[in-house]
Amino acid sequence: MKKTWWKESVVYQIYPRSFKDTTGNGIGDIYGIIEKLDHIKSLGVDVIWLCPVYESPNDDNGYDISDYRKISEDFGGQPAFDQLLKKVHEKGLKLVMDLVANHTSDEHYWFTESKKSKDNPYRDYYIWKDGKNGGPPNNWESFFNGSTWEYEPNTQQYYLHYFTKKQPDLNWENPKVRKEIFDVLEYWFQQGVDGFRMDVISLISKNLDYPYTGFEKLQDTIVNYYANGPKIHDYLHEMNQEVLRKYDIMTVGEGPGIDLKNGPLYVDAARQELDMVFHFDHMFIDCGLGGKYDPVPVDFQTFKNVFGQWDAALKNGGWGSIFLGNHDFSRMVSRFGNDKEYREASAKLLAALLFTLRGTVYVYQGDEIGMTNVAYDSIDDYNDVETCNAWKAAKAAGQDMDKFLDIVHSQSRDNARTPMQWDSGLYSGFSAVKPWLGVHPNYKTVNVAAQDKDADSILNFYRDMIAFRKEHRTLVYGDYECLDEGHASIFAYRRWDTDHEFLVLHNFSDATVSFSSDLDGEAYVLLKSNLALQQQHQFELAPWQTKILKLT
Template sequence: MKKKWWKESVVYQVYPRSFRDTTGNGVGDIWGILEKLDYIKSLGVDVIWLCPVYESPNDDNGYDISHYRKISEDFGGQNAFDELLEQMHKKGLKLVMDLVANHTSDEHAWFQEAKKSKDNPFRDYYIWKDGKNGGPPNNWTSFFSGSAWEYDEATQQYYLHYFTKKQPDLNWENPKVRREIFDVVEYWFEKGVDGFRMDVISLISKPEGLPNTKYEKFQDTIVHDYANGPKIHDYLKEMNQEVLSKYDIMTVGEGPGIDLKNGPLYVGEERKELDMVFHFDHMFIDCGIGGKYDPQPFTLNDFKQVFTNWDDVLKDKGWGSIFLGNHDFSRMVSRFGDDGRYHQASAKLLATLLLTLRGTVYVYQGDEIGMTNVAFDSISDYNDVETLNAWKEAEQQGEDMDAFLSIVHSQSRDNARTPVQWNDDKNAGFSKGEPWLKVNPNYTHINVAKQEQDPNSILNYYREMIAFRKANPALVYGNYACLDENHGQLYVYRRWDADGDFLVLHNFSDAPQTFNADLKENNYTLAKSNLNTNKLNNFSLDPWQSKILKIV
């Protein structure tokens, strides 16, 4: 297996709007990231993934770009960005930006031209179709509820938008569109950016003829109709050949619809497409027929099977991404841990899991202090367009809205977007003004300042675990084998190479557990645990305990 800097890296994701506001306008900015660079560096991470800071009307908080080469003044403008890039490189940190290439804002100059007339030179930059039977061209729905088509009165055609109606999809069939995007990528690489996280990149190739979907479950529609289109690999190979291969950078593609069968096609080293993808098998694990706002129970066996299956299909062929949360999902300790009685233990367990699996590790801002979901009293306190659209649709369908608010509490993307909790001052030290999104009320006891002072805090455990991973390459490149596929409370696996051999045990339950295996317990010594209570038996674990045992 080829060794690469990005395989060994730990990536810290910054959602700038919620990170740190230095101006008092309630919106985080680049100067706030600069202010906290030493903090980020202190974690031991190598790369910052910066969510979009381009010019945007913010219908989807920056994922609707109106100018690909301009940094929004909302975040500090170009001077702030240049300073950030310079200071990061001085501190040995690399910068990965977001590339949103499936769609633009409807306020982008290309779309403003495209909608003027059917024969405008930019018309074919987007996907326009005539309606059928007095309605949209097909039955596709948006990721954010409602039809994926918007009617344009002036030209009497519909345009496609997988996301909001202010995010029209680009037509990648048009070579001019591909050239435009490649030029944007090259522009940022020439400025010194170290890579791109490519937003919903699996969706850029549309199916021929845009047929109706026949699937009841939206996740199936994504896999079979929206993602993995017939020319997706042609486009990615072309991007790699034209731009990516010319720079020492990293690429990670966000991949809704990417599964075990087609995943290796995106990241196979010999295929020269992308370095990694984010698949969502574990993140959509609780989605019912109605998607994420129709949550269904799942088991630990379901969960660990995802990691085992993906490690198996990628070993010796490509490279994976290891993450449990980001700006689009609930807080990981609330979703996969226990954010009540076992908040600290389970947050540390999840950190241990992240940092002992094979693949590049991604840590989302605030997870390093165990930030949790928020339960706002009213839908009026929520900002996320996906949440608000789902609420509106539920109202129209006559659902029990009190019950639906409980679903919002667990599923809303705003769970991950509440401001970072720096201290117990007003607004958690995020802003001196009114935050764009309310702060989670638990900031008074979950915050960076408090955890800096506590050697046993979640924050300091993240630092320890990142350092431990870096000191043991077997946890980066080593083999993986799950040893307890059918145990309902334990997740146990071995990581090993020629230089190191580890047994990693996690107890995902509120009760003590013992791993019963045909292993000699006295062959192992305890190398790391998330709890200070160490049972005499290496294979016994307290509730929400993780142990890393080293073979002796």
């Protein structure tokens, strides 16, 4: 297996709007990131992934870009970005940006031109179709509720938008569009950017003529209709050959609809497409038939199996991304841990899980202090367009809105977007004024300043585990085998190479349990645990305890 810097890296994801406000307008900015670079560096991470900071009307908080080459003044403009990039590199870190190439804002110059007339030079930059039977071209539904088609009266045609109507999808069939996007990549690489996370890149090739009959589960619809279109690999290989291969950079594609069958194709090194993808087999695990806002309990066996299945699928020629949270999902300790009685223990357990699996590890801001889901009193307190649209759809369908608010509390993307909790002062040290989104009420006790001074804190456990992973490259590149797969609460696995072997045990429950195995406990020495407990048996685990043992 070829060894590279991006395989060995730990990536720290920043959602700039919620990270740190220095201008006093309640919105995080680039100067705030600069101010907190020492915190990021102290974690031991290698790469910063920056969510979009481009010019945008913010219908979807920056994922609707109106100018790919302009840094928004909301975040400090180009001077702030130049300073950030310089300081990031001075600290020995790398900076990865977001590429949103499936769609633009409807306020982008290309689209304002495109909608003027059918013969406009930019018309074919987007996907326009005539209606059928007095309605849209087909019955596809947007990821954010409602039709994927919006009628434009000036030219009397519909344009395609997989997300909001202010996010028209680009037409990658047009070679001019591909050239435009490749030029954008070149522009930022020339400035010194170290790679890109590519938003919903699995959707850029469209399957519009595929007859829609509907699947029972939303995820199946995504796999079969919206993602993995007929030319997706042609486009990605072309991007690689035209731009990516010329630079020592990393790429990771966000892949809704990418599954075990097609996932390896995106990242097989011999195919020369992408370095990594984010699949969502574990992140859609609580989605019911109706999707995210029709939740079902997390199945622990499925959760364990996902990691083993993907490790097996990628170990011969590909590479994986290891993550449990980001800006689009609930807080990982609220979702996969116990954010009440065992918040600290389970937050540390989840960190230990991340840092002992094969793949490039991604940490989302705030997870390093165990930030949890928020539960605002009213839907009016929420900002996320996906959440608000889901609320409107539920109300229109006559659902019990008190019960639906409980679902919002667990599922809303705003759970991950509450302001970063720096200290116990006003507005958690995020801003001097009321932030754009309400601060989580637990910031008085859950914050960076308090945990920085506590040797046993979640924050210092993250620092310790990142250093431990870097010390033991077996945890980066070594083989993986899940043990006792059917256990109701234990996730156990071996990691090994020709030099070392580790046994990792996690107890995902509120009860004390024992790992039953033919392995000789006396042959292992305990190197790490998230709990300071002296136990009689090596394989006994307290509630939400992790043990990392090494074969002597």
